[in-house]
Amino acid sequence: MKAIVVGPEGPSLVEIDMPRPKPAEVLVRVRAAALNRADLAVASGQPHGPTGGPDAIPGLEWAGEVVAVGAAVNDFYPGDRVMCSGAGGYAEYAVADHGRTLPLPADLSFEVAATLPVALQTMHDALITQAHLQPGETVLIQGASSGVGLMGLQIARWRRASLVIGTSRSPEHRARLAESGATVAIDTKDPTWPEQVRAATGGRGVDVIIDQVSAPVANGNLQAAAVLGRIVNVGRLGGSRGEFDFDLHATKRISYIGVTNRTRSIEEQRAITARVRADLWPAIAAGGFHLPIDGRYALAEAPAALTRMRKNEHFGKIVLTV
Structure with missing residues (x-):
C-alpha cells in the first residue's frame, strides 16, 4: 500500500506492507484523513506519546470502510463506513482500536467525517x-x-x-x-x-x-x-x-x-469515545457538528498540507483525500 512515511529527508510517499489488525482492532481502507498539530511533531521525526520516531506514519484521524476485523471485534464488520482515531492515518489502509472507532451516519461524507473524531473527543x-x-x-x-x-x-x-x-x-x-x-x-x-x-x-x-x-x-x-x-x-x-x-x-x-492523550490508556481512550457516542450521537447524525475544511490535498501532497498547517494560517481543518 501507499503511505506517507517519515524518513531522513522528512515525510514522503512510499510503498509499504499493509498493516494487519490485532484482535481488538479494525483494518480500514482510508478514504480521507485530517491533519492535527501533533502530526507536525511526528512528521519531523519526534515521538508523540507511543507513536512517532523514524519510519512513523503521521495521522491521528481518518474515515473509510472496514475491510477486516480482529478476532475479538464484534461491533464492526467489513463494509461498515467508519471514522477512527489512532495513529498511521496518512495511508491507504490503517488500523484502529474498535473502541476508538465510530460508525458514519448515512449522509456524512468521508471528508467531513475525517475532521471530527479528535475534535469531538x-x-x-x-x-x-x-x-x-x-x-x-x-x-x-x-x-x-x-x-x-x-x-x-x-x-x-x-x-x-x-x-x-x-x-x-x-x-x-x-x-x-x-x-x-x-x-x-x-x-x-x-x-x-x-x-x-x-x-x-x-x-x-x-x-x-x-x-x-x-x-x-x-x-x-x-x-x-x-x-x-x-x-x-x-x-x-x-x-x-x-x-x-x-x-x-x-x-x-x-x-x-x-489533559493529554499521550499518557491515557486504551481503556481511557475507549471511555472518551463511548461518552462522545452516548452524548453527541443524535446531534452528529443530524449534522449538528461540522468543521470548515480549509483545504484538500491528495495523499502524495501531504508534505505541502503539513507546510500549510505549520504556517498557522488555516481556519478549520486540512484534509488528505486518499
Whole structure:
C-alpha cells in the first residue's frame, strides 16, 4: 500500500506492507484523513506519546470502510463506513482500536467525517468530563479558530452555555467564529483582553476556560476566570513555560486541570469515545457538528498540507483525500 512515511529527508510517499489488525482492532481502507498539530511533531521525526520516531506514519484521524476485523471485534464488520482515531492515518489502509472507532451516519461524507473524531473527543472530554460545564455557565475557548477550538464552541452551545467567547489573533478568523457559535470574539494580542472577558460577563469572569495556548495567556486566564472557575489545559501552542500568578490562582480558588492523550490508556481512550457516542450521537447524525475544511490535498501532497498547517494560517481543518 501507499503511505506517507517519515524518513531522513522528512515525510514522503512510499510503498509499504499493509498493516494487519490485532484482535481488538479494525483494518480500514482510508478514504480521507485530517491533519492535527501533533502530526507536525511526528512528521519531523519526534515521538508523540507511543507513536512517532523514524519510519512513523503521521495521522491521528481518518474515515473509510472496514475491510477486516480482529478476532475479538464484534461491533464492526467489513463494509461498515467508519471514522477512527489512532495513529498511521496518512495511508491507504490503517488500523484502529474498535473502541476508538465510530460508525458514519448515512449522509456524512468521508471528508467531513475525517475532521471530527479528535475534535469531538478532545472537546467533549475537556468541557463535559473535566470542566463539568453546566447549562447557563459561561465559556472561553483560547485558540478558537483551530478545528478543535471550533468544535469547543459548538459543544459549549450544545451544552446551552449562556455565553461562549472565542479568541483568535487573526481578525479574519475572529470574524468567522460566530459561524461555530461564538457570541463574543476577542483578540489576545490586546493586553486588555482579560478585562474584555470580565466585561462580557458583567464583571464576574468566565466559569470555564479551555486553553489551547498556555504560556502567554496563563495569567490572563486567571484574571478572566470567575471565582471557582475551571481552566482546562488542552494545548500549549504558545509555549509550555510561562509565568503563573499562584496567589491569584489561590484567591479565586480556580481548578486548573491538565489533559493529554499521550499518557491515557486504551481503556481511557475507549471511555472518551463511548461518552462522545452516548452524548453527541443524535446531534452528529443530524449534522449538528461540522468543521470548515480549509483545504484538500491528495495523499502524495501531504508534505505541502503539513507546510500549510505549520504556517498557522488555516481556519478549520486540512484534509488528505486518499
